[in-house]
Amino acid sequence: MSEHQITTQNRFSQPFNAGRQNWKWQLKNRLQSIEDLEQWINLTDNEREGIRKTGDLFRLQITPYYASLMDPDDPQCPVRRQVVPTLDELEDDFDIHDLDPLEEQAHSPVKNLVHNYRDRVAFCVVNRCASYCRYCLRKRMVDDQEHTMNRMEVKAGIEYIRSRTEIRDVLLTGGDPLLLSDSQLEWIVTELRSIPHVELIRIGSRFPVFNPYRITDELCRLLEANHPVWFNTHFNHINEITEDAALAMDRLSKAGVPIGNQTVLLKGINNTAEALGDLFRELVRIRVRPYYLYQANLIGGTRHFRTSIEEGMELMKALRGRISGFAIPDYVLDTPHGKVPLNPNGFVKRDGDHVTVRAYGGELWDEYNPQK
Ligand SMILES: *Cc1c(COP(=O)(O)O)cnc(C)c1O
Numbered sequence: 001m002s003e004h005q006i007t008t009q010n011r012f013s014q015p016f017n018a019g020r021q022n023w024k025w026q027l028k029n030r031l032q033s034i035e036d037l038e039q040w041i042n043l044t045d046n047e048r049e050g051i052r053k054t055g056d057l058f059r060l061q062i063t064p065y066y067a068s069l070m071d072p073d074d075p076q077c078p079v080r081r082q083v084v085p086t087l088d089e090l091e092d093d094f095d096i097h098d099l100d101p102l103e104e105q106a107h108s109p110v111k112n113l114v115h116n117y118r119d120r121v122a123f124c125v126v127n128r129c130a131s132y133c134r135y136c137l138r139k140r141m142v143d144d145q146e147h148t149m150n151r152m153e154v155k156a157g158i159e160y161i162r163s164r165t166e167i168r169d170v171l172l173t174g175g176d177p178l179l180l181s182d183s184q185l186e187w188i189v190t191e192l193r194s195i196p197h198v199e200l201i202r203i204g205s206r207f208p209v210f211n212p213y214r215i216t217d218e219l220c221r222l223l224e225a226n227h228p229v230w231f232n233t234h235f236n237h238i239n240e241i242t243e244d245a246a247l248a249m250d251r252l253s254k255a256g257v258p259i260g261n262q263t264v265l266l267k268g269i270n271n272t273a274e275a276l277g278d279l280f281r282e283l284v285r286i287r288v289r290p291y292y293l294y295q296a297n298l299i300g301g302t303r304h305f306r307t308s309i310e311e312g313m314e315l316m317k318a319l320r321g322r323i324s325g326f327a328i329p330d331y332v333l334d335t336p337h338g339k340v341p342l343n344p345n346g347f348v349k350r351d352g353d354h355v356t357v358r359a360y361g362g363e364l365w366d367e368y369n370p371q372k
Contacts, residue, residue, distance in 0.1 A: 016065065021244065023207075023214040027130065027179075031062040040064075041072040041080065050085035057301065058139050060085060062131045063211045069239055078237040078269040082133055088304035089134065099140035101298045103336040112141075112149060113157045116338060120169035122204075123157050125149055125188060129176040130210035135264060135302045137334075141175060158191045165197045173204035178214050182222055189226045201226060204262075206234040212248035220255035232260045232291060236270055238278040246286040253287050260291030263329065265312050266305045267296075273318035280319070280327040290329035295342070297334060309333065309342060317344045321360030 019025060031037050034051050043051075051060060062083045070084075071077035104114045104122075112124040127141040127148055141147040161167050170192055177185065192198050203223075207214040223229045231252060235241060252259055261283050263270065270276055280290045293316070296306045316331045332339040348356040348364065355369045 016068070016244075020064070021213050023211050023216070026063045026065050026211045026213060029064050030131070031064065031067055032060055037062075037067075037084065040067045041070050041084075043084075044075045046086050046088075047075060047084050050087045050089060053087065054085040054089050054301075057089070058085075058134070058136070059132050059142055061129075065212070065244070066131050066210050069242065076268065077239075078275075079239050081269055082135075082236060082266070083131055085134060086304075089301040092301050092303040099138075099300055101336075102137070102334055104138075107336070110156050110160045111153050112147060113160060115164075115167075116336075118166055120171065120200075121161065121167055122171045122173050123161075124174050125154055125157070125172055125177050126175035126179050128179055129174065130179065130207055130214075133206075133264075135266060135296055135299060135305045137297050137299060138175070139299060139301075154188060155191075158188070158195075161192065161198065162195050168197060169200040169202065170198055171202040171204055176205050176207060177203055178205040178207040178219075182216075182218055185219075186222050189222070189229070193226050200228055200230060202230045202232060204232045204234075208233045208245055208248050208252075209235055209240050212242075212245045215248035215251050217251065220251050220257075223252075223257055224255040227256060229257055230260070231257045232262055233288065234262050234264075235279060235283060235288070236263050236266060237275065238282050241279075241282045241286060249286045249288055259288045261288050261329070262292045262294060263290065264294045264296055265307055265315070265331075267307050269305070271307050271311065271315065273315055273322065276315060277319055277323050280329070281323050284324060284327045290327055292339070293329045293331045295331070295333040313342055313344065316342070317360075320344060 031040065034043065034048055037043055037051070054060070066079070066083065070080040074080070107114050107116045109115055112127070114122040114124070116122070124138070124141065124147070127138075127144065129142070132142065136142065161170060172188065180188075189201060192201055249259060263276070263279065265271055270279060276293070283290055293312070295309055295312055296302060312331050316328075319328050331342045333342055346357045346359070348358050350356075353368060353370045354366045357365050357367060359365060
């Protein structure tokens with residue numbers, strides 16, 4: 001790989017030897033206690049108490065790889081804040097148990113399959129992840145027996161998809177579907193491929209960020225054999241784009257899988273034009289296309305992460321003209337009625353045969369544009 005391709009090796013990153021550049025090792029050795037975390041970072045009292053008091057509410061688990069990206073001395077580190085609990089999680093104007101703001105449950109005709117748009121479904125085939133984001137949208141599923149999927153239940157979802165000829169696009173999500181073994185995943189993907197009306201298979205996974213070693217040549221071959229397969233991952237900050245993550249994305253790209261990225265707008269982590277611009281520019285350098293920037297959902301225990309929607313719109317305005325057009329994602333609010341784009345709109349007014357628009361630098365332009 002050319003030396004221009006990747007410059008961002010996080011300065012806190014401690015290189016793993018070959019044995020640890022192994023996705024199963026990473027899962028087996030996840031940090032899940034105060035003692036584990038203290039091996040990596042200097043915990044603040046707020047974090048230590050946060051870990052103690054959120055233990056019953058939401059699982060703590062962090063891969064050693066992701067822990068290696070945390071600043072050991074800075075509690076505001078954008079990597080650390082995404083996965084280390086704090087007492088802030090106990091303070092929210094939303095009930096911490098009100099965890100389904102998108103009414104996904106009501107839109108699930110069969111277990112863990114959300115059918116919200118006519119032609120596509122989100123199928124939550126696993127209810128666990130490689131590591132846990134503190135702002136998780138699907139906290140309600142994690143560690144909940146009700147949401148664990150056995151083979152029969154996955155089969156029921158596949159049969160539902162088979163019975164509905166309008167479903168053209170199946171998004172495998174969770175949890176994180178890459179927590180499945182290659183053979184389990186292969187079974188699901190080949191079953192879906194056997195359905196004539198399923199045109200697209202998509203995988204939504206944060207493994208490239210938490211555990212990039214999961215993107216093995218074997219996995220890439222499996223996906224390549226079932227094209228078209230698209231992939232969406234979830235980078236939130238430039239410090240997450242390491243050489244190992246870039247190599248994983250490169251392997252996937254070479255298997256012909258188009259890769260998109262979904263970022264969540266998070267206060268204190270990426271809510272500046274600089275942070276977002278840096279992230280999106282670096283993503284396109286590793287050939288990952290920024291797809292969505294999500295407004296943070298109203299999940300209990302996440303108030304400290306949420307920005308106002310107006311702030312998000314201002315940030316989008318600041319990005320336009322600053323970075324390549326294809327590095328700019330759609331800013332969306334997810335609702336029970338689907339995703340709503342909140343991008344800046346350059347239309348100002350119509351005046352007779354002319355329309356006035358506003359350019360990114362603020363200049364107004366009159367374009368001749370008769371109505372008929
Ligand atoms: C986001 C989402 C999709 C996919 O939407 P796209 O805009 O096509 O990426 C499908 N189903 C559900 C329930 C979703 O939340």
